[in-house]
Every structure is written in C-alpha cells, then in structure tokens.
Amino acid sequence: MNKVLSIPAASTFHLIKKYHIHAFPHPRSYDYSYLVTFRKKGGIMEELYKVEKAVRLNMEDEFIYDKIQHFDNSIQNRIKNYIIERKKDFVFEKPDFMFWVLKKEDSLLHEPQTTKPYNNHVYFNYQELHSGKKHVNIASKEENNHVSYISEFSLQLKGITKEEIIETEKEQIIKSRVGQSAFKKALLAIEKKCGLCGVSDERFLISSHIKTWSQSNNQERLDVNNGLLLCPNHDALFDKGYISFADDGTILISDNLDEATKVFLNINETMNIRMNEDQRQYMKWHREKILKI
Numbered sequence: 200m201n202k203v204l205s206i207p208a209a210s211t212f213h214l215i216k217k218y219h220i221h222a223f224p225h226p227r228s229y230d231y232s233y234l235v236t237f238r239k240k241g242g243i244m245e246e247l248y249k250v251e252k253a254v255r256l257n258m259e260d261e262f263i264y265d266k267i268q269h270f271d272n273s274i275q276n277r278i279k280n281y282i283i284e285r286k287k288d289f290v291f292e293k294p295d296f297m298f299w300v301l302k303k304e305d306s307l308l309h310e311p312q313t314t315k316p317y318n319n320h321v322y323f324n325y326q327e328l329h330s331g332k333k334h335v336n337i338a339s340k341e342e343n344n345h346v347s348y349i350s351e352f353s354l355q356l357k358g359i360t361k362e363e364i365i366e367t368e369k370e371q372i373i374k375s376r377v378g379q380s381a382f383k384k385a386l387l388a389i390e391k392k393c394g395l396c397g398v399s400d401e402r403f404l405i406s407s408h409i410k411t412w413s414q415s416n417n418q419e420r421l422d423v424n425n426g427l428l429l430c431p432n433h434d435a436l437f438d439k440g441y442i443s444f445a446d447d448g449t450i451l452i453s454d455n456l457d458e459a460t461k462v463f464l465n466i467n468e469t470m471n472i473r474m475n476e477d478q479r480q481y482m483k484w485h486r487e488k489i490l491k492i
C-alpha cells in the first residue's frame with residue numbers, strides 16, 4: 200500500500216485544491232486504489248488524497264445533476280461548482296467524464312517535484328514522496344491495465360451498494376449503470392476472443408459471470424477469475440445452463456438440446472476451454488446450480 204498515483208493537472212490544479220474534485224475524460228487506465236497526488240506546473244506536488252467516490256457524467260446530459268443526487272449536499276455542491284468554474288476557463292473536451300470525489304489525507308510541505316517533465320500519470324513510492332527530497336524519482340509509469348479497470352469497477356460498485364435502495368433494484372442499477380464495462384475490459388486484457396469459437400470482435404463479446412451475479416458477493420463480482428468472455432451465442436447457452444464445463448475444461452452439454460440445435464448453435468462434444476484453479480471453483484458452482492442436466 201505504498202504506491203501513490205501522480206496525475207498532471209496543471210490547468211485544473213487550483214480547482215482540485217479548492218473543491219477536492221478531479222474530473223478527467225473517461226476512460227483512463229488509472230490504478231487509484233491507493234493515494235493520489237496532482238502535479239502543477241513544474242511537476243510540483245502539494246497534497247495527497249484518497250478517492251472516496253467516483254461518478255461518470257455525460258457533460259451534454261440535460262439532467263446531469265440527477266446523477267449525483269445520491270451524494271451528500273456538500274459533495275453535490277462541490278461537483279456543481281467545479282463544473283461551473285471549469286466551464287468559465289476552458290471546456291470539457293468531450294462529453295464522457297469521470298468525476299472523483301477526493302478526501303485530503305496529507306500535505307507534502309516540502310513540495311517535491313519530478314526530476315523531469317512528464318505529460319502522463321506516473322507512480323511514486325509513498326516513502327520517496329515523504330523523504331524530504333526536492334526531486335523525487337518515479338517508481339513506475341504504467342500499471343497492468345486489468346488491475347486499473349478492476350479498481351474503477353470496484354469504486355463504482357462501492358458507491359452504488361451504499362445507496363439506500365432495495366437489493367433487487369440495486370442489482371439492476373449496477374448492471375445498467377456500470378454496464379459491466381470495466382469488468383469486460385479487465386477480461387479483454389486477459390482473453391481476446393470467445394472461449395469456444397473464433398469471435399474476437401469486441402463489440403460482440405460478452406463478459407459473463409460464471410457464478411451468477413445475484414449469487415456472488417462483491418468480492419466475487421470483481422474477481423476476473425469469475426468471468427468468462429463469450430460470443431452472444433455461447434453466452435446465451437452458458438447463461439441459461441445449456442452448457443457448462445468439467446474440471447478439465449471439456450464442454451458439458453444439456454440433454455435438453457437436440458442434435459440439429461447443437462449444430463446450428465455451434466456446439467459439439469469436442470469443445471473445451473482453458474481454466475485456472477480459481478475459475479475451476481466457480482465453474483463447479485455453475486455445474487451444480489445452473490447446468491440443466
């Protein structure tokens with residue numbers, strides 16, 4: 200837990216300090232599960248923050264403030280004022296923006312700065328930033344993409360599960376609002392095509408949970424090992440329990456399907472998928488609870 204994400208924010212630096220809000224075009228591959236700091240001109244850093252909440256807003260949405268109604272009034276006002284003030288100086292470059300609600304954790308009184316200019320986000324070690332050195336060395340530039348997508352997904356999920364709504368509604372809201380997009384991106388970083396056939400066009404790939412969403416706890420919902428990337432055809436078969444997989448990855452086909460249907464739906468007994476040990480555990484659940492024998 201000693202990694203700090205450092206984001207260049209020259210032109211919005213004063214807004215971040217004033218409102219403790221940071222907004223950026225979505226998506227970005229940040230891993231913000233730890234602390235965040237922002238750099239003003241000269242690569243100088245002053246404060247450390249935690250990301251408390253995240254909300255994705257469409258800047259062209261007429262009812263944009265409806266989307267933040269579930270936040271405290273003070274947070275709503277901070278976001279509103281940030282938007283108003285930012286619009287005075289410069290535009291939101293595109294409609295799709297992610298807003299972070301920040302909580303200040305710490306000041307960097309000696310105002311450390313990067314050894315040379317960086318246009319992108321980088322990571323520092325917490326100890327390095329607090330060492331008192333004026334010029335600090337970066338620890339790394341890029342993080343594994345699927346890790347950052349999962350932390351984004353995790354934060355969105357956390358925000359929604361805290362809202363006071365009934366469970367069944369919650370599931371629907373999470374599915375539509377989050378759209379499982381971050382989960383899908385995480386899976387795409389690992390697998391590139393349908394696990395059973397050649398479909399690789401991302402627009403037609405679906406990220407399924409092996410252990411059903413509604414039966415999973417939040418940790419299982421975020422676990423990429425609980426995911427399977429399939430084309431719409433194979434996803435429907437898997438989701439409805441007409442196919443599942445044995446421990447060695449061999450396909451198991453429900454007896455409820457006749458031979459012609461199997462041919463037309465592109466499944467046959469020789470098919471198999473690759474699974475790791477964690478996926479195997481989830482698949483056992485699917486086999487026992489979902490597969491129609």
Ligand SMILES: [Zn+2]
Pocket residue numbers: 393394395396397398429430431432433
């Ligand atoms: Zn397929």
